[in-house]
Amino acid sequence: MITRRKMLLSSATALLTGSVSLLLGRKQLDAAGTQTTTMPSPITPATYNLPYTPVITLNGSTLPWKWDNGVKVFHLIAEPVRREFAPGMVVNCWGYNGQTPGPTIEAMEGDRVRILVTNKLAEHTTVHWHGLLLPNGMDGVGGLNQLHIKPGETYAYEFTLRQHGTQMYHPHADEMVQMAMGMEGFFIIHPREPEQPRIDRDFCIFLQEWFVEPGTFTPNPNIMTDFNLFTFNSRVFPGTAPLVVRMGDRVRIRVANLSMDSHPIHLHGYNFRITGTDGGRIPLTGQWPETTVNVPPGTTRDVEFVANAPGDWALHCHKNHHVMNAMSHTVPNMIGVKQKGVEQKIQNLLPDYMAMGESGMSEMATMKMPLPGNTLPMMSGDGPFGPVEMGGMFTVLKVREGITSYDDPGWYQYPRGTVAWRVAE
Amino acid sequence: MITRRKMLLSSATALLTGSVSLLLGRKQLDAAGTQTTTMPSPITPATYNLPYTPVITLNGSTLPWKWDNGVKVFHLIAEPVRREFAPGMVVNCWGYNGQTPGPTIEAMEGDRVRILVTNKLAEHTTVHWHGLLLPNGMDGVGGLNQLHIKPGETYAYEFTLRQHGTQMYHPHADEMVQMAMGMEGFFIIHPREPEQPRIDRDFCIFLQEWFVEPGTFTPNPNIMTDFNLFTFNSRVFPGTAPLVVRMGDRVRIRVANLSMDSHPIHLHGYNFRITGTDGGRIPLTGQWPETTVNVPPGTTRDVEFVANAPGDWALHCHKNHHVMNAMSHTVPNMIGVKQKGVEQKIQNLLPDYMAMGESGMSEMATMKMPLPGNTLPMMSGDGPFGPVEMGGMFTVLKVREGITSYDDPGWYQYPRGTVAWRVAE
Amino acid sequence: MITRRKMLLSSATALLTGSVSLLLGRKQLDAAGTQTTTMPSPITPATYNLPYTPVITLNGSTLPWKWDNGVKVFHLIAEPVRREFAPGMVVNCWGYNGQTPGPTIEAMEGDRVRILVTNKLAEHTTVHWHGLLLPNGMDGVGGLNQLHIKPGETYAYEFTLRQHGTQMYHPHADEMVQMAMGMEGFFIIHPREPEQPRIDRDFCIFLQEWFVEPGTFTPNPNIMTDFNLFTFNSRVFPGTAPLVVRMGDRVRIRVANLSMDSHPIHLHGYNFRITGTDGGRIPLTGQWPETTVNVPPGTTRDVEFVANAPGDWALHCHKNHHVMNAMSHTVPNMIGVKQKGVEQKIQNLLPDYMAMGESGMSEMATMKMPLPGNTLPMMSGDGPFGPVEMGGMFTVLKVREGITSYDDPGWYQYPRGTVAWRVAE
DSSP: OOOHHHHHHHHHHHHHHOSHHHHHHHOOOOOOOOBOSSOOOOOOHHHHOOSSOOOEETTSOBOOOEEETTEEEEEEEEEEEEEEEETTEEEEEEEETTBSSOOBEEEETTOEEEEEEEEOSSSOBOOEEETOOOOGGGSOOBTTTBOOBOTTOEEEEEEEOOOOEEEEEEOOSSHHHHHHTTOOEEEEEEOSSOOSSOOSEEEEEEEEEEOOOTTOOSOOTTOSSOOOEEEETTBOBTSSOOEEEETTOEEEEEEEEOSSSOEEEEETTOOEEEEEETTEEOOGGGOOEESEEEEOTTEEEEEEEEOOSOEEEEEEESSGGGGSOSSOSSSOOOTTOOOTTHHHHHHHHOTTOOOOOTTOSGGGGTSOOOOOTTOOOSSEEEETTEEEEEOBSEEEEEEESSOSOSSOSOTTOOOSSOOOEEEOO | OOOHHHHHHHHHHHHHHSSHHHHHHHOOOOOOOOBOSSOOOOOOHHHHOOSSOOOEETTSOBOOOEEETTEEEEEEEEEEEEEEEETTEEEEEEEETTBSSOOBEEEETTOEEEEEEEEOSSSOBOOEEETOOOOGGGSOOBTTTBOOBOTTOEEEEEEEOOOOEEEEEEOOSSHHHHHHTTOOEEEEEEOSSOOSSOOSEEEEEEEEEEOOOTTOOSOOTTOSSOOOEEEETTBOBTSSOOEEEETTOEEEEEEEEOSSSOEEEEETTOOEEEEEETTEEOOGGGOOEESEEEEOTTEEEEEEEEOOSOEEEEEEESSGGGGSOSSOSSSOOOTTOOOTTHHHHHHHHOTTOOOOOSSOSGGGGTSOOOOOTTOOOSSEEEETTEEEEEOBSEEEEEEESSOSOSSOSOTTOOOSSOOOEEEOO | OOOHHHHHHHHHHHHHHTTHHHHHHHOOOOOOOOBOSSOOOOOOHHHHOOSSOOOEETTSOBOOOEEETTEEEEEEEEEEEEEEEETTEEEEEEEETTBSSOOBEEEETTOEEEEEEEEOSSSOBOOEEETOOOOGGGSOOBTTTBOOBOTTOEEEEEEEOOOOEEEEEEOOSSHHHHHHTTOOEEEEEEOSSOOSSOOSEEEEEEEEEEOOOTTOOSOOTTOSSOOOEEEETTBOBTSSOOEEEETTOEEEEEEEEOSSSOEEEEETTOOEEEEEETTEEOOGGGOOEESEEEEOTTEEEEEEEEOOSOEEEEEEESSGGGGSOSSOSSSOOOTTOOOTTHHHHHHHHOTTOOOOOSSOSGGGGTSOOOOOTTOOOSSEEEETTEEEEEOBSEEEEEEESSOSOSSOSOTTOOOSSOOOEEEOO
């Protein structure tokens, strides 16, 4: 089902220009990037003997490094990436090291770091280290601070980390296109003086918006407002990993945003404090209590809480269209329209037509509509009590008592100690 | 006057599909809900012997309860609602107990509450208690925390209030549709320890956005960005009630938002402090002084001030299109276009055409344009000095000396003690 | 190159209505306002013997005054204004005293001010003093607080300044149109008790959004979301002045926003604190550290930092489409579309067609595309290392050691002491 307006415009285009645009639309790049459904494991204290609790990039990974004479050396490769947004949909993105978001760079305050950037894109790029205090020549704005990195070239950035917090990296070259295609990543700097009290579980979630025309594979970076896919770490629900924690864990969630819109990320069942931005830690006296952290574009936000309420708690953007998958914005409004008897007549004109939406859209979560290829249903996900009716920027915080491993045994295992019952009217 | 683009699309649709969509558009549901122009009075200390100052839900009401063995029992009925947005326009919404927003639930920290929810919609629903700390099974996410409440069923939620502040309730089932249709309400929890100093006047304003095609009666929940009606408690100016206070009153305004956009709510003549969110009270050291409180979707904001400046002070969203009513976004731009002599020629083609907008749009506030049925003018409202030229999210804070009742004697009574004069050039 | 959708709609309009709209679109007002490319110098301590450091309105000016019996008398003239957005594009705006934003009003806490407003527009107007504490009759809401100021009339506002901070002035009459046309200005009130430590450089930047159809000269105020030009003080990059400061200067940037969207303004290379709003100064305990200040509509934000890192640091809105100039939103998506051999065929149908965008859009920064008249390229600007590939809300903070004048000798002079090199793969 292509939306009415799309159909209309396409038809009119064909009418007026002789199908030129449609013809072009079919020839999509067969991207050379690797499929990133299965992610490498994050770096752990055991493997690296780390003096800090490493972050967990959900559906993602952390970038390995090697020592070179006291310098931590990282290597980013800018390249096309095929990314599975959720089972049933793969998108031709751009990213780093086969991933979008790129692997998380993690280091410590005081570290000297060198980051080699190899450009395997077909156009030039640069990397800007968003929020970092560094020499001007290392700031990564193409044309202003450095020559662009041409296809095939490798550029070395090197500087000393003079702060700690949640920063980002992204291109500053053809940036409207390159960020819209998925080029972005976390740059986490741990404090030299260990935090007290210690954080037990530290999650990273990168926000992005996309427009992928239903039935196609490539995001359209020219879209400014009318997006149709909204991602946590370039995944949509039900493809988003849950946040699994033990009862009593001290939890931090770091959220970054390089999309066109602010995203108000809401956590159920908890009050948290907003403790930091990409500018550093907010003093205790200035921290706001919230259940929703609004994350503007070009910022990061840290939130913290103690996981003292067991159960499955929804974590999602509170803009309602952002927890739906493609194709919801321009379909005709059928609320309250009695369609009995009309469906047959319309099918004479439009054979694929299905009468629906008369009393709302919840039926869309269960019925099997014919969809274009590579397109997810608007609402999906199954819970212990039936369809969850969500998509996009949605996942679940799972707080468990007595678990011995964070590898969660069941997606929607129901917590004990809660009360739910029905009353007949 | 249908906008140019709308006309175009409709015509083109007719051209391409043989009027199918237009045909369907005419058959609107004759909703069974009650008209809610006249609201029940809010609960007052006199009638209930309350230990707190009850809130005032402008153009709305507070939900009554009865005691059952130490438990406060409330009853919400989810159902279609006909809502007058302003005199001259009635919209087929969904809400609770005949109202949108639903009646405000008001209780005290420590209370045990039971809330029965009866579903009189044609599709299933649930209620999520936004910002409340409660057992996981009471959290109301359909499929994840409970079975959906089917049409005709009643579900009982029960929990103890372990916090205080400005929270919300709304569905977590087919939520994109159900919230866009008006299902939302305040959940106010007063502190066990009375606030010092006491608040004298405590107002509640719920923000929502709608798209109602001019000439029709039903909101289109598929619209993501291009809304055309912006409401305070599901009313638009000039249908919005004023906030009436006495000189010296300590005033709180609680604003909640479940729309798709942030709304920066601006108060004239005062600086206020932002004192709370749905996550709780902001410590005094962290409160920001503001004249505009930006309210992101999925959040609430409390602001407080002492009413020490008499007069009529505008209170409105500062996004300029949000203080206009329908039909302003896609009309052709006539600024600076000299239309003398052309009007007649166009009327040969489009008989309803009126030449306007050449020098701006203020003439629209006074001229009588032919409008489609059930459609408000873009700008309206009359003040003591002429047309106010507003719509949408606009009302007035009226601060008065020496009044003995908050029932305001005159909408725009001019305050004493102010100075205004004209000077000839 | 008109965008595909625009072309389509225009053609369809012509088809359906016999070119009526296109005909009207050609007759644009020949505005009587003055060209404001060259700005008067700001008021300086030397000329006025000022007890404060005056602000710098980039690409703008400060409003002179004269004393009248202890009252500072200002004179604003509301009128059409031709504004050069950047070399190559002039826009028919409305503003004050030949400028948009209007000249900055600057005064001191405790001052008695009288502001004469003469209306040289073709429709009525008023001035609202946004954020100021004043008598109700001076608040400037047409119809509510005063009669409208008719064309040709002069109105006198007079009040005493009882606060200090960053406020604004703008119309409260036909305000959707008048603000969208550029009527806005800063109202800066310096504290009676001088700030410690003193600010050395104090900049003012006003944010606005516009839709100017490519090839035309007049903004369309009916547009609500789909803007195509984004300005700092009604200028777009590369027409925006840089912020020049000496190493060690204490710097404040005051940002105001009367557009329809929040703008997250990001500064490279620094952490700053958010120190004030239009509601006043934020207590030190509540100030957040940031690298990006999100400025909602209807607010101002002050940020402060010490310029201790030399170099050229980008300062820009972090919504990526807002650092591009017109024509980027609805062009067809060519990412990954192989166009070799197809270009010729398309040119048979559309002679102006250029095959581009196959591997990204960076080529648009250097190639010479045929553009409609009065239209800027999407990306432009030249730096010491090549094309900067920016537009819209973008400029540069230039921090220099050892300079004796803030009149900067070179736009992109490269700072010393930085390290940059390339490594062959």
